[in-house]
Amino acid sequence: AQSVTQLGSHVSVSEGALVLLRCNYSSSVPPYLFWYVQYPNQGLQLLLKYTTGATLVKGINGFEAEFKKSETSFHLTKPSAHMSDAAEYFCAVSHNFGNEKLTFGTGTRLTIIP
Amino acid sequence: GAGVSQSPRYKVAKRGQDVALRCDPISGHVSLFWYQQALGQGPEFLTYFQNEAQLDKSGLPSDRFFAERPEGSVSTLKIQRTQQEDSAVYLCASSSLAGQEETQYFGPGTRLLVL
Numbered sequence: 001a002q003s004v005t006q007l008g009s010h011v012s013v014s015e016g017a018l019v020l021l022r023c024n025y026s027s028s029v030p031p032y033l034f035w036y037v038q039y040p041n042q043g044l045q046l047l048l049k050y051t052t053g054a055t056l057v058k059g060i061n062g063f064e065a066e067f068k069k070s071e072t073s074f075h076l077t078k079p080s081a082h083m084s085d086a087a088e089y090f091c092a093v094s095h096n097f098g099n100e101k102l103t104f105g106t107g108t109r110l111t112i113i114p
Numbered sequence: 115g116a117g118v119s120q121s122p123r124y125k126v127a128k129r130g131q132d133v134a135l136r137c138d139p140i141s142g143h144v145s146l147f148w149y150q151q152a153l154g155q156g157p158e159f160l161t162y163f164q165n166e167a168q169l170d171k172s173g174l175p176s177d178r179f180f181a182e183r184p185e186g187s188v189s190t191l192k193i194q195r196t197q198q199e200d201s202a203v204y205l206c207a208s209s210s211l212a213g214q215e216e217t218q219y220f221g222p223g224t225r226l227l228v229l
Contacts, residue, residue: 004156036220043118043205043220044157090156101147101170102218104156 002027002093006105014113019078021108023065023091026072033074034092034102035065044090050074061085086112116140118221120206126227127196135191135224139208146189147218148181149205157205163189196228 007022025031032051036044048059055067061084065076074091088109092102119138127133139146145164149157150173159173165186174181178197183189193200203225207218 041222043222044207045220046217049217092156101159101162101173102149102157103159106154106156 002031002095002103004091004093004103004105006089006091006108008108009106010109010111012111012113013081015083016080019063019076019081019085019110021076021089021091021110023074023076023105024072025074025091025093027093027095029095031093031095032100033065033067034094035059035063035074035076036090036092036104038088038090038107040087047076047089081110081112083112083114086110118206118208118219120204120221120224122224123222124225124227126229129196129198129228131196132192132194133196133226135193135204135226137189137191137206137208137221139187139189139206140210140219142210143208143219144186144211145209145216145218146183147207147209148189148191149207150175151203151205151223153202160191160204193226196226198228201226201228 003026005024034049035047048057050057050067058064063078088107090107091105094100121136148160151157161181162170163183178194180192203223205223207220209216209218
């Protein structure tokens with residue numbers, strides 16, 4: 001069985017400050033890990049993904065995440081928050097990249113303070 | 115190019131009514147997924163198709179839920195005798211089997227409200 005825990009259902013940061021959204025996973029086999037972003041009344045958009053290889057993954061809009069097997073974590077970061085980053089962020093895990101169901105966390109709502 | 119589309123975007127149903135939700139995947143995408151997203155929660159897997167074959171329906175919450183993809187393209191999720199607990203956003207996603215770049219692309223969802 002696999003699961004995802006996102007610590008903090010709401011995170012607020014000032015514009016220009018560091019964004020850190022936490023994700024821990026549980027998996028009995030090597031996981032594939034994803035971060036998706038959801039804007040109001042829209043579907044989910046992939047930010048970045050980890051499958052194999054380099055553990056530091058860079059995604060769109062300046063986001064990156066690091067896979068740490070020893071900590072079973074895949075935290076999402078961005079050095080400088082922008083107002084347009086305000087959205088809901090979901091971490092997800094699967095066992096077979098593509099064509100395998102995603103198991104999502106409960107999400108973190110990111111608010112940017114002007 | 116066109117993404118995943120879903121219709122209707124909003125649906126209000128009286129308890130006990132049947133509803134049908136449609137998903138048009140990205141052209142040529144072999145795989146299609148349905149997820150249910152309750153208010154304030156992350157999406158939860160319902161079912162998965164590869165072409166017209168339903169390979170996994172382990173997430174369907176009851177036998178009132180039925181999904182089909184008869185020609186391997188458009189898919190319909192049907193909910194019979196809707197209950198209030200069925201109120202949620204239903205998300206469809208599709209992906210290609212091509213190489214390493216398989217990513218699930220999501221539609222905007224159908225927001226179902228059962229009164």
